[in-house]
Amino acid sequence: MKQSEILGIVEGKYVELKRAKNKIPDSFWETYSAFANTDGGIVIFGVDEKTKQVVGIDQPEKMRDDLFNMVNNPQKVSINLINDNDVKIIDSDNGVQIMMIKISEAPYQSKPVYLKGNPQLAFERLGEGDRRLTPDKYKELVVGSQPETDNELLSNYDLSDLSVDDLEVYRTALYEQTKNERYRSMDFKDLLIEIGAFRKDRQGDGQYHLTVGGLLFFGKYTAITDRFPGFQLDYFEKESSLDVDWKDRISSGDAGYPQLNVYSFYRMVMAKLSTTLKDEFILDEDTKSRLPFRTVLQHEKNFKDC
Structure with missing residues (x-):
């Protein structure tokens, strides 16, 4: 993939850029929760969110393994919404590799998707930012997750x-x-x-x-x-x-x-x-x-x- 194509990707409601050169950043999980509780989205590791520079990631295979270990840990996040096809390691023409992670919107019965075993530590995507759920939004998602008896x-x-x-x-x-x-x-x-x-x-x-x-x-x-x-x-x-x-x-x-x-x-x-x-x-x-x-x-x- 050309570096110019990567640089053309704009951060927004459905896209989040993260440097993540050596490890999965803690902020990734807030974005994971936010995308899951809203409309889904894509996170790209290896692109600096401030400078937009394509810096690449070290040991991408290890990072992918770490990602799956963490996303399947209920103490990290309440539900896994990622499978093998959702994680792509991509070569850039500047000699580095980036990782693209697709996060699907969670089924209504699994919302809100929360972190660290704390149901109130949940986020939503507003514009290009992750925001912690307000009490009203939290209640809305909880009520919406209840199955309809009819x-x-x-x-x-x-x-x-x-x-x-x-x-x-x-x-x-x-x-x-x-x-x-x-x-x-x-x-x-x-x-x-x-x-x-x-x-x-x-x-x-x-x-x-x-x-x-x-x-x-x-x-x-x-x-x-x-x-x-x-x-x-x-x-x-x-x-x-x-x-x-x-x-x-x-x-x-x-x-x-x-x-x-x-x-x-x-x-x-x-x-x-x-x-x-x-x-x-x-x-x-x-x-x-x-x-x-x-x-x-x-x-x-x-x-x-x-």
Whole structure:
């Protein structure tokens, strides 16, 4: 690689230059954390970040070995994001060698990437600099790393654990609202895959599995309570919020409602509300016809976003 090409590399949001002639500098790990917590980037050893002079590195093979030993040490950094293909030793036409290290953005569940076993010793890339995470940014990454329960894949569940009646009502609602002919006779499994209620296990067997969201939304009551023993849905109608006794109730598990899931519960409650609420704007005919479908379509969007 020509020295002029190396000198043309500009330090910025995605590129960090480091002299690192004899050893891996401590500042490298701050950059590693910053790239991992932001959008990834490339670190180049053997170029002075101040003078931009191509100084090269001594014993590049040893430095590469040291890098892999350190990056796999949890006391140095919380996760290794570098493999053999990410580290390149490059000859410069001025007789020295440089090292280019690609650092990928960390998966959301691994953020924040932190140093020295201290979760709060974490950085982000802002412009061409590494900045320690603010408390708010730290909290944002921690919250974002938590898995979404709705998206969890379930083993040993299949279509037989879902209510065919509710799937039919949902499919009909989608057709009537969208006028999309393919919904009219779409296979239930294809429909569930389209809305994200069935997902492929890309980290495991490669097969489609029911998600927690799909089970809660369309599942048979017994199938739901096998996974969530405390599952309970309740609707009470009272004359006043101060009343102890209720006039009407919809409750999952009761003899009158043996197979309630989220979707069937929603439909029953909306039917009750449309006939019992006294607010005129809620009883508007257009609202009564649109509101259920709006929510049905919102649930479809929620599945897709999971």
